[in-house]
Amino acid sequence: MTQQVxxxxxxxxxxxxxxxxxxxxxVDGRRVRHGVLFRSGHLxxxxxxxxxxxxxxxxxxxxxxxNAADRKLEGPDVELPGVRNLNLPLTDPAHGAEFWTMVRExxxxxxxxxxxxxxxxxxxxxxxxxxxxxxxxxxxxVLHDLAEDSVPALMHCAAGKDRAGVSIxxxxxxxxxxxxxxLADYLESNAKHRRYQVRRSGGGDAYSAExxxxxxxxxxxxxxxxxxxxxxxxxxxGDVDTYLEQGLKLAPETRxxxxxxxxx
Numbered sequence: 641m642t643q644q645v646x647x648x649x650x651x652x653x654x655x656x657x658x659x660x661x662x663x664x665x666x667v668d669g670r671r672v673r674h675g676v677l678f679r680s681g682h683l684x685x686x687x688x689x690x691x692x693x694x695x696x697x698x699x700x701x702x703x704x705x706x707n708a709a710d711r712k713l714e715g716p717d718v719e720l721p722g723v724r725n726l727n728l729p730l731t732d733p734a735h736g737a738e739f740w741t742m743v744r745e746x747x748x749x750x751x752x753x754x755x756x757x758x759x760x761x762x763x764x765x766x767x768x769x770x771x772x773x774x775x776x777x778x779x780x781x782v783l784h785d786l787a788e789d790s791v792p793a794l795m796h797c798a799a800g801k802d803r804a805g806v807s808i809x810x811x812x813x814x815x816x817x818x819x820x821x822x823l824a825d826y827l828e829s830n831a832k833h834r835r836y837q838v839r840r841s842g843g844g845d846a847y848s849a850e851x852x853x854x855x856x857x858x859x860x861x862x863x864x865x866x867x868x869x870x871x872x873x874x875x876x877x878g879d880v881d882t883y884l885e886q887g888l889k890l891a892p893e894t895r896x897x898x899x900x901x902x903x904x
Contacts, residue, residue, distance in 0.1 A: 650693055654685035657800035657834040661808060664825060666816040670903045676791045677902060679808050681800035682706060684715035691718050694794070699723045701790040703782055705730045705803040714798065726785070728778045730803040731770050751854045760857035761864070764802070768865045769872040771806045779810050780888040786811065787898040801829040801861050806869050813873075813880050814890060815899055822866070829861040 652658050658681075662674030678697065682704070686694065704717060707729040717725055742750055755763070772779075786793060795811075797803035805826050812822045828834065877883035884890040890898075 652680075652686070652690045652693065654687045654690050655683055655694075656681040657829055659825075659828065661812070661825060664812065664817045664821045666903065667818055668816060670816075670899075672812070672815060672817065673902055673904045676793070677786075677808075677811065678792070678794040679800055679804050680794060680796045682710070682714050682796055682798050683717035684711075686718040691720060694718075695720050695723075697792055697794075699792050699794055701726055701785065701793045703728060703793060703795045703807070705778075705795070705797040705807060710798050724790070728781060730775050730778060730797070730807070731767055748848065748851055748854075751851060755854045755857070760854065761862070764857060764862070764865050765868040767802065768806060768869040771803060772810070772869045772872040773876055776887045779807060780890065782807060783811065783814055783884075783888060783890055783898060784894065787894045787901060791901055799829070799859070800834075801859075802865075805829065805861065805866070809866060809869060810888075811902075814884055814888075814895055815902055819870070823863060826866050827861050827863065 650658065657679070659679060660674055661677045661679060662672050664672045666672075675697070678699075683690075683694070683702070699720060701724045702717060702720070704711075704725060704727045706714070706727070711727075719725075742754070754760075782795075795804045795807050809822050809826060812825070873880060873883045873887075877887050884895060885892070
């Protein structure tokens with residue numbers, strides 16, 4: 641039985657960008673059920689109190705979309721009693737450990753060459769397209785698991801914005817959630833208390849304003865990024881239904897089972 645979730649958002653000390661996706665409207669007048677689908681940043685730094693709250697949600701599966709470099713950098717998720725942790729690495733919008741080492745060292749000249757003049761936003765757009773186009777097996781696995789027995793579920797990556805953001809959006813598309821509602825949920829990751837906190841190597845001084853400006857596109861949730869994911873679906877498969885049926889091998893009866901599990 642799904643646990644009751646408080647209507648007010650919990651304040652988690654070591655987990656950023658947590659929220660219940662429940663309440664979002666579908667095009668046919670239904671809503672995503674509360675208490676069955678959650679999203680967040682990684683759980684590696686969850687406090688004891690955070691873990692107690694997460695355990696109280698009655699989760700069946702935690703989908704961890706981080707790659708090996710992320711997990712080495714941040715650590716494994718905290719263990720939650722009786723919860724399956726499924727690691728399905730997706731592409732990293734920043735492309736790996738070497739990049740993040742450079743970010744943490746804060747070398748302005750190197751970062752400007754890599755991210756300046758619109759290159760950071762272009763990197764993010766390209767990554768969102770790639771996650772949709774190249775990670776169909778992973779997204780198929782997620783939707784089939786949700787349709788069978790993996791709810792309540794929590795999806796996360798490092799920041800809970802990009803890889804988890806695309807995966808949540810794909811799930812919501814399969815449920816028939818309105819596009820505007822999917823975008824609104826995605827953009828909530830921009831709230832100050834949700835944003836990923838990157839720290840300099842050795843815990844030194846804060847980044848300069850110039851470096852923060854260069855890094856900003858990486859940590860923003862921008863409508864153009866999610867739009868790029870949707871455009872990739874349409875360019876590759878023509879429309880969402882074909883993407884779900886051919887790209888993700890989601891049969892109509894499985895999609896209906898998914899909707900019954902996650903919608904009111």
